[in-house]
Amino acid sequence: MVGASWSRGDWTWLVLLSLLALAARCIRLGHQPFWLDEVFTYQRIRLDTATLIADSFANRHMPNYFLLLRSLMPAQPDFAALRLPSALFGALSVGVVFAIGRRVAGRFAGCMAALLMALAPTQVQYGQEARSYALLLLLVAIALWGLIGLAQQPVRAALGWRRPDNLWLGWVAWFAGTLGALDLLGDAMPWLLASNGALFCIWRHLRVTHPPALAHGFLRNWLWIQALVLACCLPFYVAICVASNARMLDVFDWVPALSWRGLWVAAGSIYLMRPAEVVQFGLMPAGAAVLSPCVVVLCGLGLFRLRGRMEGRVLGLAFAVLPLLLLAVSLVKPMLVPRYLLWSALAFFVLAGVGAAALPQRWRPIIAVALPLLCLLNLWPVYRVEAKPRWDRTAAMLATVARPGDTIYVDDPNAPAMLSTLQPRSQPPLASKALVTGRLDLAVARWRQGSRVWAVNGRSALGQRESLAGFEAKLAALGHPQQTTALGREITVLEFAPPPAG
Structure with missing residues (x-):
């Protein structure tokens, strides 16, 4: 009752x-x-x-x-x-x-x-x-x-x-x-x-x-x-x-x-x-x-x-x-x-x-x-269903493949925090091997000096995400990506090899 x-x-x-x-x-x-x-x-x-x-x-x-x-x-x-x-x-x-x-x-x-x-x-x-x-x-x-x-x-x-x-x-x-x-x-x-x-x-x-x-x-x-x-x-x-x-x-x-x-x-x-x-x-x-x-x-x-x-x-x-x-x-x-x-x-x-x-x-x-x-x-x-972007997989991948002198360009302003927090604890800090930056001009300048560039297209929170086509167009100065890796629905990593010497 x-x-x-x-x-x-x-x-x-x-x-x-x-x-x-x-x-x-x-x-x-x-x-x-x-x-x-x-x-x-x-x-x-x-x-x-x-x-x-x-x-x-x-x-x-x-x-x-x-x-x-x-x-x-x-x-x-x-x-x-x-x-x-x-x-x-x-x-x-x-x-x-x-x-x-x-x-x-x-x-x-x-x-x-x-x-x-x-x-x-x-x-x-x-x-x-x-x-x-x-x-x-x-x-x-x-x-x-x-x-x-x-x-x-x-x-x-x-x-x-x-x-x-x-x-x-x-x-x-x-x-x-x-x-x-x-x-x-x-x-x-x-x-x-x-x-x-x-x-x-x-x-x-x-x-x-x-x-x-x-x-x-x-x-x-x-x-x-x-x-x-x-x-x-x-x-x-x-x-x-x-x-x-x-x-x-x-x-x-x-x-x-x-x-x-x-x-x-x-x-x-x-x-x-x-x-x-x-x-x-x-x-x-x-x-x-x-x-x-x-x-x-x-x-x-x-x-x-x-x-x-x-x-x-x-x-x-x-x-x-x-x-x-x-x-x-x-x-x-x-x-x-x-x-x-x-x-x-x-x-x-x-x-x-x-x-x-x-x-x-x-x-x-x-x-x-x-x-x-x-x-x-x-x-x-x-x-x-994948409800959250796979920044953990992205951090694990970059921690494995990035070499000293590489550049990691990100279009999400919060991506550096995501990568540093979610990278495998068994790996050295990503920032100790590569420069993580949201400045495209800096990434292009380092590429011209012989740095390999990893470009990460993805979002960390609610908001608009730039289309992959638009992202690639913005990176036209780096040429064509050597490799494109999709990590879930929200994140794509593009690898740009350094330009030929001379």
Whole structure:
């Protein structure tokens, strides 16, 4: 029953679904190489504490995740080790989603919501990244769980702190999750807006339907907690603002302009169970395209079932505020990127779980079998498709073939960092044998002096990649390449032998 104490069956389902999520995130955890953001993580956690903090603020990041990751990692972590905390955080967030769904609409709703969260391709992808998004999901999920509790029992939430029946656990969960998310990543700032909008709805409901003393009590508790959150997180944002010279939005210059295709990619990857390309603004092929409309219908049913209920308003705000806000900002400054929408999927999947529970009882066995199968079909491309550029193979190849005096020309400004970080540890540093440069004029000058040139065409992060034909045309001064080697879908290495003597 909704709101009843947990039975052994509830705990069993929570553990099973969390283990399913962990397994989905641990499969081939170290198979894909690091992409640019993960390389930055690897480099940052190897800094001393003071430099790590300064570097984080200068690059508009909170230092807390990197400090935490550094405390958990060995001296030389590999791909899998650096990503394992994210897999654990992602699995724990699935357990919290189950708890939210169960609290709103019962065990079946919790199971379906957690199942979608556990096997959503984009959620699995970011649960396999050495970045803070999976931890952010967990913290926002904890805050949402507390917020739903406040919405369900507003009278207890309005009582004084010293009252034994005060809903202190709901307030603590919202406070801890919100503060932790804000002190982790700036992506959580819209959550502060969405959750405060939900708290306003709860206060307004109390003001209309209950004695004024209860509305005043709820407002008092809300303002005290809100002041504490702001006091604990504002210093971090001031530090970022100062370190970046108040130019915080300049970091988003790489985001593609707003377009219908961009809207489809963002919605498809976050809400419609489609796996996303990491360095291309696109979607991978869907294993079961029918799943996308099914999830939309279930979410709509969930909203319909919760109409008029305070939990429905809370979940609606938690789902809608972030995409609408980013869409509005993107009209001026493009910011609509799938990973910035990631935490709004929590409420979306809970609503879909509520919608599944609203269907006739006789349909539940069919849903319980069909939904996991469709989810697994859609998840399969995440494991088999090359989603990240093979800079590891490129670094290994160049470390083997480059000789002293060679020149390595790269057209991606971040390629030197990718090559130095991902080269085999058994090889001497690539820079000790060859000059790695992004200056074409320097590469051409060294070639004319007898240096062999290796030209690398590829990208390390989201953005436009120059076509291979255009890249070769730019290198016309070097003549025809002696050899062309494709390393995956994103990277091609061209070898130019030095000119004949004389």
